[in-house]
Amino acid sequence: MLIVLVKSAVLLAVVVTTFAYAMLFERKILGWMQLRPGPNRVGPWGLLQPAADAAKLILKEDLTPKTADPLIYRLAPFISLLTAFAVYAIIPFGANGDGSPWAIGNVNAGILFLMAISSIGVYGISLGGWASGSKFPLLGAVRGTAQMISYELSMSLSFVGVLMLAGTTSLTGIVNAQERVWFLIPQALGFIIYVITAVAETNRTPFDLVEAETELVGGFHTEYSGLRFGSFFIAEYVNMLTISCIATLLFLGGWNAPFGLTLLPGIGWFVLKVGAFMFFYMWLRATLPRFRYDRLMTFGWKVLLPLATLNLVATAAWVALH
Amino acid sequence: MRKHLFNVGAILQGFGITFKYMFVKRPTIEYPSIKKQHAPRFHGLHELRRYADGKERCIGCELCSSACPANAITVIGAENAPDARVSPGERHAASYEIDELRCIFCGLCEEACPTDAIVLTPRFEMADYRRGAFVYSKDRLLVPSDAGVGTPPDERPNGIPADLGRVAEVKSTTNVDRGYSATHRGEVLKTERKGLAG
Amino acid sequence: MIPFWIIAVVLIVSALWTVTARKPIYSVVSLLLNFAALATTYLILHAEFLAVMQIIVYSGAILMLFVFVIALLNSGIAPIVLGRDRVPVAPAAAAALAAIAFVATAIAAAHAPAIVPIASHSPLGAVGRGNVFGSIGDFGQALFLSRLLPFEITALILMVAVVGVVLLAGDLTPYVPTRRRAEQSRRALREAILREGK
Amino acid sequence: MSSAPATSDLVTLTIDGVPLQVRKGTLLVEAAKLVKQEIPVYCYHTKLGPAGLCRVCLVEVEGMPKLQIGCNTPVAEGMVVRTRGESVEKGRAMVLELLLVNHPLDCPICDKGGECDLQDYAMAYGRGSSDLADPKSSKPKAVDLGPTIVLDEERCVVCQRCVRFDDLIAGERQLVLKDRGHRDMIATATGDPYRHNFTGNVTELCPVGALTSKTYRFKSRPWDLHRTETSCTQCSVGCRMNVDVRNGTVLRTMSVEGDDAVSDWWLCDRGRYNVGYIDAPERIKQPLLRRDGTFMQIGWEDAFAIWAKAIRSALAARGPESIAALGGGRLTNEEAYLLARSMRALGVKNIDWRTGRQRQATPGSSGGTLLDLERAGAIVTIGESPAQLAPVMDLRVRKAVRHGARFIRVASHEAAPTMPHLDVADVAAAAAAIPANVTRVALLWDGVDSALARAAFAALDREGRTLLTYISGEQGNARGAEAMGMLPFSGPGYHIADTGRDFEGICADALAGKLDVLAIFGANPALNAADGARVRDALQAVGFLVVTELFMTETAKLASLVLPAAGAFEKSGSVVNLAGDVLPTAAALAPPDGVLSDFEIVTGLARALEIELPDTEEIERATIAAAAALPVGIAFGDDRFAGTAKESELGDGLLLRVTHHAFAGGGTIANDERIAALRPLPEAAFARADAERLGIRTGDYVDLVGSGGTLHDLLAEVRDSLAPGEVVAIAGLSDAAANALAERSRVRVEKIRHADALVEA
Secondary structure, rough: HHHHHHHHHHHHHHHHHHHHHHHHHHHHHHHHHOOOOOOOOOOOHOOOOHHHHHHHHHEEEOOOOOOHHHHHHHHHHHHHHHHHHHHHHHHOOOEOOOOOOOOOOOOOOHHHHHHHHHHHHHHHHHHHHHHHHHHHHHHHHHHHHHHHHHHHHHOOOHHHHHHHHHOOOHHHHHHOOOOOOOOOEEEEEEEHHHHHHHHHHOOOOOOOOOOOOOHHHHHHHOOHHHHHHHHHHHHHHHHHHHHHHHHHOOOOOOOHHHHOOOOOHHHHHHHHHHHHHHHHHHHHHHHHHOHHHHHHHHHHHHHHHHHHHHHHHHHHHHHHHH | OOHHHHHHHHHHHHHHHHHOOOOOOOOOOOOOOOOOOOOOOOOOOOEEEEOOOOOEEEOOOOOOHOOOOOOOEEEEEEOOOEEEEEOOOOEEEEEEEEEEOOOOOHHHHHHOOOOOOOOOOOOOOOOOOOOOHHHEEHHHOOOOOOOOOOOOOHHHOOOOOOOOOOEEEOOOOOOOOOOOOHHHHHHHHHHHHHHHHO | OOOHHHHHHHHHHHHHHHHHOOOHHHHHHHHHHHHHHHHHHHHHOOOOHHHHHHHHHHHHHHHHHHHHHHHHOOOOOOOOOHHHHHHHHHHHHHHHHHHHHHHHHHHHHOOOOOOOOOOOOOOOOOOOOOOOOOHHHHHHHHHHHHHHHHHOOOOOOOOHHHHHHHHOOOOOOOOOHHHHHHHHHHHHHHHHHHHHOO | OOOOOOOEEEEEEEEOOEEEEOOOOEEHHHHHHHHHOOOOOOOEOOOEEOOOOOOOOEEEEOOOOEEEHHHHOOOOOOOOEEEEEEHHHHHHHHHHHOOOOOOOOHHHHOOOOOHHHHHHHHHHHOOOOOOOOOOOOOOOOOOOOOOOOOOOOOOOOOOOOHHHHHHHOOOOOOOEEOOHHHHOOOOOOOOOOOOOOOOOOHHHHHOOOOOOEEEOOOOOOHHOOOEEEEOOOOOOOEEEEEEEEEEEEEEEEEEEEOOOOOOOOOOOOHHHOOOOHOOOOOOOOOOOEEOOOOEOOOOHHHHOOOOOOHHHHHHHOOOHHHEEEEOOOOOHHHHHHHHHHHHHOOOOOOOOOOOOOOOOOOOOHHHHOOHHHHHOOOOOEEOOOHHHHHHHHHHHHHHHHHHHOEEEOOOOOOOOOOOOOEOOOOHHHHHHOOOOOOOOOEEEEEEOOOOHHHHHHHOOOOOOEEEEEEEEEOOOHHHHHOOOOOOOOEEHHOOOOOOOHHHHHHHHHHHOOOOOOOEEOOOOOOHOOOOOHHHHHHHHHOOEEEEEOOOOOHHHHHHOOOEEEEOOOOOOEEOOOOOOEEEEHHHHHHOOOEEOHHHHHHHHHHHOOOOOOOHHHHHHHHHHHHHHOOOOOOOOHHHOOOOOOOOOOOOEEEEEEEOOOOOOOOOOOOHHHHHHOOOOOEEEOOOOOOOOHHHOOOEEEEEEEEEOOEEEEEEEEEEEOOOOOEEEEOOOOOOOOHHHHOOOOOOEEEEEEOOHHHHHH
């Protein structure tokens, strides 16, 4: 029990630090891609910027609008934060020699657990937007809910292809199944679908209709300030990290070294792959503009879902034939 | 379907552009430590001047406020007390307020002023923590009585106030020849138009 | 046993809150809590797949739609107030009876010997493995082989229910595109005016 | 005007190529307006007529060798006129150059800058440069003409509009043109301060910035002002006026051009200048509740709750007889209607608007329009003349007199007007003084003495003669209040209702301890009622007195609950003037935070009492219907109105009579610092015989002692027109209210201090 607690604490610290610097590097990368230096005033190369941001968020006034439903309004950020962190209970970052994973909990049904938790994550957005008692957050929440439900379907289907190839729902098992060939190769279509739906699930550009600043002020978190806003903020970045980890685990071979290049320990490769995926996220944000809402829905239901089903059928046929 | 495939190509091209720009030299001037050189007649914070005898030039005629396209100036006139004149003549400004948040620094107030009372200085650093602090009233706009009479813009040496700090060597960002000059977009537009015409 | 009792209390309290909450959104939140607690009891019973499905299907999809509807209808703003004379007597009595029956059953069940074969002794079960009670394989076998017909019939019944709901809720006139419908009503209005005129 | 003129009266001419027919004798400048051609004018004014002084209105008339002035050239048959063209423009440019020879170019500081005719015409027709090499002549810049006006002699272009106004319209003849040549200047003939009831109009007439108002001087520029057209509610004439607001302050009011029917384009000084009370620091801005002798601030909800509780317990204890409501003369029709209706909904019948000396506001069916008044052949005034009560109506009287009407005052105790008039002792003499050929007679009454009014009506009403009656009261919307049912015996639209107690009866009830709740809306009976001392006692005896007011007036100081109300410029609605015209009033600015209009106050009370009130649409419909209703069942000098004008038999001494002064009053006048110089000194006028008997000379200071108290330090004046045995004091002065002694009671004169003795001391 104690060891689980210690593990959790360490992991929590790592995730939060990663979040802080992910945010800093996102701003840096966006800056570079937009011909700016990015944050560079706080500390050398702006490295203390996350600390400054954290201090600012903590010190900001905590506002609750008059029209808000106070209970739900306060509950929503915690749901977001809780579900974002809960996933890390089962994510393995590497494996011991005996095959047991470096994770808090070794769960056989890891991938299902993950889907279950992420499906609850929507509540943070929809309840928070509704409980703000104001128009823009409500619109953001309704959009967000619809978007996440629509894209969750395709994402789940893209998982199933991998599950069928691996023959297990254990994340460790899936990584072990990729020792020779990453699922990126046989599941190329699944990977593309996953990447698109993952971006939509985390509400990041070009799928950030939930908080579309140009139309909805701040979307579902318009009325939030201080640490409550911070909770949503942290949840978004932690979800990004989660999505990157899952991409690594399911499609990029996890901690397996590519082409037998065992220069780095497994965890090193894992971090590199996750980092590369995170960079891709930021690159995406710097490159693509936001979707129009009806196009988003059309794309989700009329393109992604059939493609995912096709992928599933093809994979099933392939598995059945072999 | 073919159209969509082309779009994928365009998206990939976009990724290429953003990636390429990561390694382009940035023209950013690190502002608080290095400052950009002003144009000689830069329009900054306002100043109300005085006559050599210390009397205010402003007569409260509100021509600046009626010339102001942003409605940023509010003047309320009053009659001069004969024994304690504020300005020469019968009328003076009892209250003179400029909302610097509304001001667009066009300088039309300067043009409108019949007594050359209001001038725009090159000062532009007006940050504050409270919104209300940006409504500059007469006590902050008027040249202090011990600091001379104020200078109209065309009498300034090079347009660079001495107390502005280290000035950047870059004169302007528009003529840096790196492919990202301000005219870059214009070139693109021109090409596109040509394409349309052809 | 202690986790079970804690979960049981949570289950009952959240269920009561669900039906007594004045605002629909509170009902949703308490139902969410209820589902989570229910999933936990499934986990305690080593029905991991069922637990996960409970969360994904009920919490993640169905309940989400409730929130969606509440948000769209905006009906959650005003609390629902029952009048003094609207205490539901018969349902209340029935609920009390049901509660007594439930408690009796629970006590009886607690004293009965375990009839559920425990599939695995690892902390979170062996859902991934086949041919084990409660695993995905087991579910799949049951669903698509041995119980295929009941499953499909259920699906058909659900479909019939959906169609029925649509028919009950929607208007029964044949579908007409909006623009043409507008034209029709305009024509009807014009005719009515002409009739009235004569 | 009423019938189409005969063809022989019409002249055909051509202006700028447009042929038109106009009445014979029309001036070119007016004819040009018909074809939408503007001829610039300075000295000419539609109401003042031509003077031919400034020469800027030059037009070209075919066949005439030189340019003609448009303002003084009547039309002629076959005339061909050009208002534009090279020669006209050259001529006008020349005139403008000459006008600007000595006119200073200080437009940036000039109050007229932005609405100045000279500025506009110089831009439109001027050359933009001058051949004059010599410096402009220098003259005094700020000459103090009087308590209201400042003259800038440099700017004056000697158009004499102000002089002609003073002569032709106001009839006061105070302003003259002094000196000749370039030393020409405007001044008062006697050198005394320029002071009468209409001085402000000259600032509007002045085409340049020479005459400016002291209250508006250098405060603003015309383009800053937010203008609202509304009706003045200071007196019962209801002049249309423009209210100019800047930053939540009424900076000035202007007459409405073309308003011939009500104000005739003019405003009196009270209506024009008494606007500074709006942002006076003394205004009440929160409900005040008296507790242990001091007022404490409470919230509105509490105020309504306390008030409603008092009403409920009064209803429960002694029924609606123990509740009364007063006021209405200063409310809009909508407010008065709502008040009367909500009171009657409670069963309260003790409703009255007559809190001052005036008893009646509706002249029955014999009322006329203000335009009828100026066409009357004889004007008889009983009681007080409108000179101070309704000054703009006085201008109509002067206009009629100028056109030849005979002005007859019956038993007047006022100072002599500056126009031909005839003072007679009684109504019979007045009737005898009217020439036989006069077919239209106007009877002006102050609404106080019903018996006298009835007698006058009977004496003047003859076969073959139109007798029009006007009641010039002291309260702005008295007639509206009457029509809306603020009377104990009639409801909205003069529907006769159950009779309750009138103001006298309410006071008597209060003194007898039978009145539990009294609400006074916008009235100050403690200062304005005829018998002030008794009314004060009565108000103090009321169980729970509620007063809605802007200031802590004499009445408000006696209240248990004082509610801050919005002023006349802060609410919209309608009023009825003395001629029966329904006039809209529009809110020019919002009331200060925490201040509600009387409408909202009545609504709030009704909500607290759970009375159903009609919706806005119904109120609108009902008030329009009531205001337009003819007062059937209410006659001129109706006995139901009679009440206060009874002589007291106390002692011997002199009979105290009360006169109004336009600038005497509590509340809005007492709390307006801008018009401090216009408020009258407390004075007492004596007949010559009495003065000689008592040894009083004009300028002495005297004390008057009556049953109700003493008036200290009144400035004595010996007045020849006064009947022996009478003394006249000014009503409504906060510091020396004549009503404290009770009107028409006997008073003693004490402590005579001679002016020369005071100088020695």
